[in-house]
Amino acid sequence: MKWLGYIRAGAKAKYIPQEELDISDCGEKVRKIIEEHLKSLGVIQWIEPITLFEDDFKTKINTLKSDESQASAMEHAVKHAISVKMDDNPVFYTSLLEKLQKILDETTNDWIERKKKLEEFIEREVEKGTKSQSESLGLDEKEYAFFEVVKKYIVSEEPQNDVIKEERENYISNNIIELSKSIAVDVRKVVVDNYVVDWTNNQTKTADIERAIFMLLNKNYFKQIQLKSRKSMTQSLLNLAKKHYSIVK
Numbered sequence: 001m002k003w004l005g006y007i008r009a010g011a012k013a014k015y016i017p018q019e020e021l022d023i024s025d026c027g028e029k030v031r032k033i034i035e036e037h038l039k040s041l042g043v044i045q046w047i048e049p050i051t052l053f054e055d056d057f058k059t060k061i062n063t064l065k066s067d068e069s070q071a072s073a074m075e076h077a078v079k080h081a082i083s084v085k086m087d088d089n090p091v092f093y094t095s096l097l098e099k100l101q102k103i104l105d106e107t108t109n110d111w112i113e114r115k116k117k118l119e120e121f122i123e124r125e126v127e128k129g130t131k132s133q134s135e136s137l138g139l140d141e142k143e144y145a146f147f148e149v150v151k152k153y154i155v156s157e158e159p160q161n162d163v164i165k166e167e168r169e170n171y172i173s174n175n176i177i178e179l180s181k182s183i184a185v186d187v188r189k190v191v192v193d194n195y196v197v198d199w200t201n202n203q204t205k206t207a208d209i210e211r212a213i214f215m216l217l218n219k220n221y222f223k224q225i226q227l228k229s230r231k232s233m234t235q236s237l238l239n240l241a242k243k244h245y246s247i248v249k
Contacts, residue, residue, distance in 0.1 A: 052081040052126060067111040074118040075104065078126055087243050088141075089130050091148035096125060137181060142244045146184035149236045153229045154180060179224055183217070190216050191241045200246045210238045 054060065057077070064070045078100055086093045103121060107114035134144035154176050190212045199205035217230040225233070 052077050052122065067115045071111050071115040071118055074115070074122065075100070078118065078122060081126060085129065089145040089148055089240075091152050092130055092133070092145070099125070137177075139181065139184060142240075143181075143184045143188050145240050145244065146187045146237055147180050149240060150183045150187075150233060151176060151180040153233045153236075154225060157226055157229055179221075183221060186216055186220065187213055187237055187241075191245050195241070195245050200242045206238070206242075209241060210234060213237050213241070 051057070061070050061073055064073060079097075082093050082097050082100070099121065103114065103117045107117060130141050130144050134141045134147075137144065137147065139147055151172070155172060191209060194209055194212050196205060199209060214230065214234045217225065217234065221230070
């Protein structure tokens, strides 16, 4: 029973919740037996994955004995957390995913260093999520999601003197930051002023919100943002509005 408990703890930490059971490498007869067995009895999820949302996350990680197992469990937990939050702020969480991949690339076969960097990454960025970033800009988290989208499109069309690319970070001018904040706040106001019950499921009402966002950008920001970017930005902002304002409060 002790050994079974140890196996369960290890499997619990390493289990990847977003992936289904893969039996493609089994023979045809074996696959058929497994499939029939699962259909007839169903599956009891005895092993739940460790997630970053648990209060005892670190305690559960520490039940694993090797640096490799702990690093692997943290990697999967981070990926799961990002996948769960991705739609809330795609730009921000995509950047976290890129940072995670960079850590993995830099620590190939060095499990001690990978574990250390993942611990720092989780504490410094993943656990805090968008809350600390939005607060530092004076925005709420919904506005911050709009802000990240707007900033992405503005940066893509800015001259190099406003966006200085270095080896580790992109340093963006304060003008871009302030412009992105202003647009994000205005977009939130437009959505809140125009959305109605069940608007995300009504094509006409959805089109009204999309038009309102586009008109805002055309009226107030046509000098700062190119037309092509305004059009592309509108669709991305609409998708975020659907996510964050699907229910009228």
